[in-house]
Amino acid sequence: MSENVQAQVKIAPPIRIKLSVMMFLEFFVWGGWFVTLGTYLAQNLEASGSQISLAFLTQSLGAIIAPFIVGRIADRFVSAQKLMGVLHLAGGVLLLIASRADSFGGFFPLILINMILFMPTLALANAVAFRQLQDPGRQFANIRVFGTIGWIIAGLLIGWLGWEQSHNLQLTLVMAGIAALILGVYSFFLPPTPPEPSDRSGWREILGLDALSLLKNRAYLVFFCSSIAICIPLAFYYNFTNLYLNEIGVKSAAAVQTLGQVSEVGFLLAMPLLIKKLGFKKTLAVGMAAWALRYICFGFGDTGALFFLIVIGLLLHGVCYDFFFVAGQVYTDRFAGPGLRSSAQGMISLATYGVGLLIGSLISGPIVDSFATGGGHSWLGIWLIPAAIAAVVLIGFYALFREDATTRAKATETAR
Known part of the structure; x- marks a missing residue:
């Protein structure tokens, strides 16, 4: 790489620090309460499996509503960093109030509104970062990794403080609420990200529905339907893994779960090489196979001699997530081409995190309830x-x- 190109991809230290702190806090807020939500509801509010799934379903509702907020407000009227600040301030207050709820009925509407406010901030944080980067393809990963670090630190902190064992998980909501308030204020000091002129004039374009034409292709239709379907088992992991680990006696379960995020970083680095060697079909298949294997590991693992199976199941998170969801995003980008890239990404996100996880949450709760014991x-x-x-x-x-074949050739070229 020439010195000229290297200069172009460097980020000014003040901007790098601001964006890195933003990503750290963004995912610290989310991971600070979301990972242990199932255990909190079961321990503190005596919620059923169906109620726990209903609480996690708020993420899907937030993902479905997010494009309306980002697409119609941030893209047209308000700077992204200012809107993100307002949403986090309001969300922080709701988390603090939710920490004092003494019943599921009082908790649910607060967390529903909070997730409707929070999910758009994920896109807003990305928008703020992308606007400051000269070469997002090279630079964004170095910024985004601090989000994963924030999620890991939140889990380690919960484990270190022993809130799961002491049944004090309401404090996770307090911690996340305070962090959200800090991020809300901090957002107003981020680099300005005003609205940009856009040709996305209607709801169809904002929601990615103009990319529905891609479904006429059999290969993409199969991938699209598989993406929705694989989110059904994904909901079991999100909703009940922490409760499972606590019930079988794993100490500092939230901290142990951070193994999944650590592996995510490593496997993300390996993914381009795997796509180049195997192509999309086999890479995506490896990701789906990992989902089946991880649940088998969970099913037969325990806190004794077979604890290594639980560790393997958690470490497989990087394979599950990177080799299917991230690889799927790359596949969608290559398949859609320049004209439909943004719309296609919006459509696949709406289908997976919205529709797929929603179906998974509705299914997983009753199933878990049916296996309840004394x-x-x-x-x-x-x-x-x-x-x-x-x-x-x-x-x-x-x-x-x-x-x-053309899509695979483009992927191989990108992975070089």
Whole structure:
């Protein structure tokens, strides 16, 4: 790389620091309460599995509503950093109020509104970062990694303070609420990110629905349907892993779960090489197979001699997430081409984090309730169900998906 090109991809230290702190706080706020939500609801509010799933379903509702907020407000009327500040300030207050709720009925509406406010901030944080970077393809990962670090630090802090064992998980909401207030104020000091002129004039374009034409292609239709279907077993992981670890007696479960985020960083670095060597079909299949394997590991693992199975299951998070969801985003980008890239990414995000996780949350709660016992749950029976679902999705995907040679060639060129 020439000195001229190197100069172009450097980020000014003050900007790098501001954006890195923004990402750290963004995901610290989310990971600070979301990971342990299932355990908190079961321990403190005596919620059922269906109620726990209903609480996690708020993420999907937030993801569905987010494009309306970002697409119609941030893209047209208000600077992204200012809107992010307002949303975090309001969300922080709601988290602090939610920490004092003494019933699920009082807790749910607060957390629903909070997630509707929070989910758009993920896109807003990305928008602020992208506008400050000269070469996002090279520079963004070095900024985004601080978000993963923020999520990890939140989990380690919860484990170190022992809030799970002492049944004081309401303090996670206080911690996240205070962090959200800090980020809300901090957002007003981020680099200005005013609205840009856009040709996205209607709801169809904002929601990515103009990319529906991609579904006429059989390969992309199979990928699209598989993406929604694989989010059903994903909901089991998000909603109940922390409760599972606490019920079987894993100490500092939230801290142990950060192994998944650590592996995510490592496997993300390996993903371009895997796509280059195997192509999209086999890379995506590896990701789906990892979902089935991780649930089998959870089902047969314990806190004794088979604890290593739980560790493997957690470390597989990097494979599950990077080799399917991140690789799927790359595949969508290459398949859609310049004209539909943004719309296609919006459509696949709405389908997975919105529709897919919503279906998964509605299904997972009743299933977990059906395996309830006097002292907790029969987790082997629970985990084998999402393992089977992931296996069926994998078989269907591998049998029906036909990778386009042109798309694979573009991916290989990108991975170099």
